[in-house]
Amino acid sequence: MKFDKIFPFLIFFVGLLVQVTIIPLVSINGIVPDLILIMLVYYSITRGQLYGTVLGAYYGLSVDLITGSLLGSAMLSKTLAGFIAGYFSTETKRDINISTFNFSMIVFLCSMIDTLIFSFFSAFDFNTNFVTVLFEHALLPSLYTGVVSILFIFSPFRRKRLL
Amino acid sequence: MIRFFTNVWNNFKEYIVLVILILASLIILSQNKSPQVQKVRAIAFGSFATFTSIISDMFSVTDLKRENQQLRERNAELMIQISKLRKYGIINEELKDLLGFKDTANVPLIPATIISRSLSMTQNMLTLNAGRKHGVLPGMPVVNDRGFIGIVHSVSEDFSIARTLNNVDLKLTVMDERSRINGIMKWTGEELVIINIPNTFDIKIGDRIVTSGISSIVPLPLPVGIVEEFRPSETSGFSYIKVKPFVDLKPIENVFIIAEVQSKQKKDLELNFYRRQSDEIR
Structure with missing residues (x-):
């Protein structure tokens, strides 16, 4: 039970390793899917909003440091x-939200929030066009992440964790 | 009282934790320049880079890698020499001799391999497998055979992180090689632009852009790119100058760190000059 709680904190390093070494190989015009975010959304839905919020802070801080x-x-x-992903963690809809295309939609939504806030600190200055930032820095990476998350719906990893 | 707090916690714990974590993030954001934070960061990325380098090595063939590295080292040396020759061709060689310019022909190069890349389009970073142990220091320029790539930002014992041209935090003093006009180049998140150049200045499409000698970051004239678009603005009086970089950051694997930071002697001299000026004003 205890290991089950800390597993998402440990698996993060494997995810980040894949994110920085293998994922850039599938980049499209410099846009890469965010594997860490997919993991975060999955754990937020399966383990609840509080857990997802804390996990998000841990994943984010580690990403910043590394x-x-x-x-x-x-x-x-x-x-x-x-935190937002945790809203989709209700008892009745939890299974539907991670085993159907709802999951990709939730990933897309969370990715939009994630990239928009992140871009606010990195891409915005006085000359920046908000629409450009929204489209290139938030919408396109979020779409790619959402599409890649479809693979996750059918992955044996997810099925195993559901059991 | 305790019951009240228990009730508040039970009803709003998600929001309380969220607010605490957001506040923590904002405090951390304000501590970015702190030396302690830099130290923690160096340890974190240094430890993680050890694993990244193992994965990275699995994707490369050892023998070809070594041969490639030697060839690239030679290429990078030649690139720097060509760049210098161009500069010497523009400025009169005799005048330079008279003024006692020193020829710094051989710059020491530290070979490094990119073991990972950052996730962001706006804050592009490269993790390199050369660190303090190899003589790398923050502020050293990173190049390859095509030209300037970025600047070393953080260094651990075995690894370093470099900010590339595609990083909004890297603002570089550059020069038009033909007209000798200096300007500040930055990454907007989509393209490289030179900012605050008045419309009347002599810049043309196709001009070579190199790092400027007056830069406090890069002391050598390294090729950066060419002017791809030049559009004078009638409203602001400043031109829009888009630069196409020589280096395509996506396919590169091996780079060189120029083991030279801005001369301390020059820096001290400039500092003394400014101090003297401010004393005179007082």
Whole structure:
């Protein structure tokens, strides 16, 4: 039971390893799917909003520390993404939300929130066009992440965790 | 009282935790420049980079890698020499001799391999497998055979993180090689632009852009890119200058760190000059 609680905290490092080494190989015009966010949404739905919020903060802070981005920016964005994903964690709809295409929609929504907040700290300045930021820095990466999350719906990993 | 707090916690715990974590994020955001934070960051990425390098090595062939590295090292040396020759061709060689310019022909290069890349389009970073142990220091320029790539930002014992040209936090003083006009180049999140250049300044499409000698970050004239678009603005009086970089960051694997930071002697001299000026004003 205890290991089950800390497992998402440990599996993060494997996810990040894949994110920084293998995922860039499937980038489209510099846009990469966010594997960490998919993991975060999955655990937020299956384990509840409180757990998702704390996990989001942990994932974000670790990403900031390891990748060299502005410290605290990913922590803030992923905390909120985890919190939002937690809203889809109701007892009655939990299974539907992770085993159907609802999951991709939730990932897309959380990714939009995550990338928008993250872009606020990195991409915005006085000359920045908000529509451009919304489209290129938030919408396109979120779409890609949402599409990739479809694979996750059918993955044996998810099925095993459901049991 | 305790019951009240228990009730509040039970009813609003998700929101309480959210607010605490958001506040924590904002506090951390304000502590980015702190030396302690930099130290923790260096340890974190240094430890993680050890694992990343193992995965990264699995994707490369050892023998070809070594041969490639030697060839790239030679290429990078030649690139720097060519860049210097271009500069010397523009400025009169004799005048330079008279003024006692020193020829710094051989710059020391530290070879490094990119073991991971950052996730962000706006804060592009590279993790390199060369660190303090190899002589890398923050502020050293990162290049390859095509030109300038970025600047070393953080260093651990075995690894370093470099901010690339595609990072909004890297603002670089550059120069038009033909007209010798200096300007600040930055990444907007979509393209590289030189900002605050008045419409009347002599910049043309196709001009080569190199790092400027007056830069406090990069002391050498390294090729950066060419002017791809030049559009004078009638309203602001400043031109829009888009630069196409020589280096495509996506396919690169091996880079070189120029083991030279801005001369401390020069820095001290400038500092003394400014101090003297401010004393005179007083």
